[in-house]
Amino acid sequence: MSQDTIKVLIIDDHDMVRRGLRAYLEIEDGIDVVGEATDGSEALSAVMTHQPDVIMMDLIMEKVGGIDATREVLAKFPHIKVIVLTSFYDDEKIFPALEAGATSYLLKTASAEDIVEAIYKAYKGDSVIDAKVAGKMVNRFQHKPSRHEELTSREHEVLVLIGKGKTNAEIAEELFIGIKTVKTHVSNILSKLGVSDRTQAAIYAHQHHIV
């Protein structure tokens, strides 16, 4: 479409960040910031209004998060490139964002050059992944499908209750099963997660946001 200038839409609830980003991008001849939105819920209409080529997307916003917004936008406009630009790099954010179709994943510690470069690359169809984030991705591919995905639904249910600090007796009562059965589930959970007691399982549950 636009051969020379890339139309960029900024979606971020931090006014300050939008300002900073604009400052970066407005001095670039090849880039034109065509609009802004302050929440994922405004994303779709902003996209329709401004017809951007690239979206700079924050992940954590008041109403609708960036991941959902990305999914929505790409469902209707699959040609748009979404660059995630956020402060966080934990597993529970990165992978859903990429699954939702984000092209690149940058951290807000990125420099102006990094960001400008990422936009040009995204426009060409290339991806830029922050080094810290890339490290996480490597782990993901080297190892496991996040062990707890192997849990059966019942085991998952039990793990959630462990994560809430329930005792076996309480779990049994809550699930209308016997304590012996709960113990069986707990044992299976522990070995599947590769941990050695319920406390570590509870920690696992919290670190993986299963609570």
Add this chain to the structure above:
Amino acid sequence: MSQDTIKVLIIDDHDMVRRGLRAYLEIEDGIDVVGEATDGSEALSAVMTHQPDVIMMDLIMEKVGGIDATREVLAKFPHIKVIVLTSFYDDEKIFPALEAGATSYLLKTASAEDIVEAIYKAYKGDSVIDAKVAGKMVNRFQHKPSRHEELTSREHEVLVLIGKGKTNAEIAEELFIGIKTVKTHVSNILSKLGVSDRTQAAIYAHQHHIV
């Protein structure tokens, strides 16, 4: 000192945020951005170099966090006003920051006007606390000193290890004390936190980000 212009130092590891902030402040006649730092470790030297009246301080930075930096700076320059400007508003950040001597606490969702106003107020000695943060403070005063602050340093240490999933034996080994002693500490921790077993204590530790 400076009757008409307030000298402001920005400390934040997000280049973009620094840009945005500068954009806000540079159009203000009464405010002069005299310098920047990208990490808490640079804070002290930057303060000595630029002699600011007000510091805009991010909390989460690579090496030295904003809370420690605030403490350091105020120890040597108690007349400086520190405005915390961050994305987070959980208990474990807010209160330590205020205890460290921060004057105001703003979120990065704040508008230009909010920030400019906060700087003028801070310079006069007034505080500005974001509404969301203020809500947390009210809770704090209505209720409790976040139970775990009653923990002794040793107990806190033990709680951290519980939060890492260690057994009593492992904790004993790691702290060079007897298992019996660990048990005593654990018992005290449980009753102080108002929980009934180590698993709940571990969950508590994670939810309050003491890990």
Add this chain to the structure above:
DNA sequence: CGTAAAATCAGACCTAAGACGGAGGCTATT
């Protein structure tokens, strides 16, 4: 229909965890 996985329960067994009570040494504050 046959098979495999999931869910349920049982008994025997062992151990870590936690409660309770008591106690001595250390340090800081008054």
Add this chain to the structure above:
DNA sequence: AATAGCCTCCGTCTTAGGTCTGATTTTACG
């Protein structure tokens, strides 16, 4: 000098947690 809080440790006792082996029933799938 004395009080108070913290850290350390001991023994005893009870129970919750966890393993292992094994078994029955239900559910799902080809």
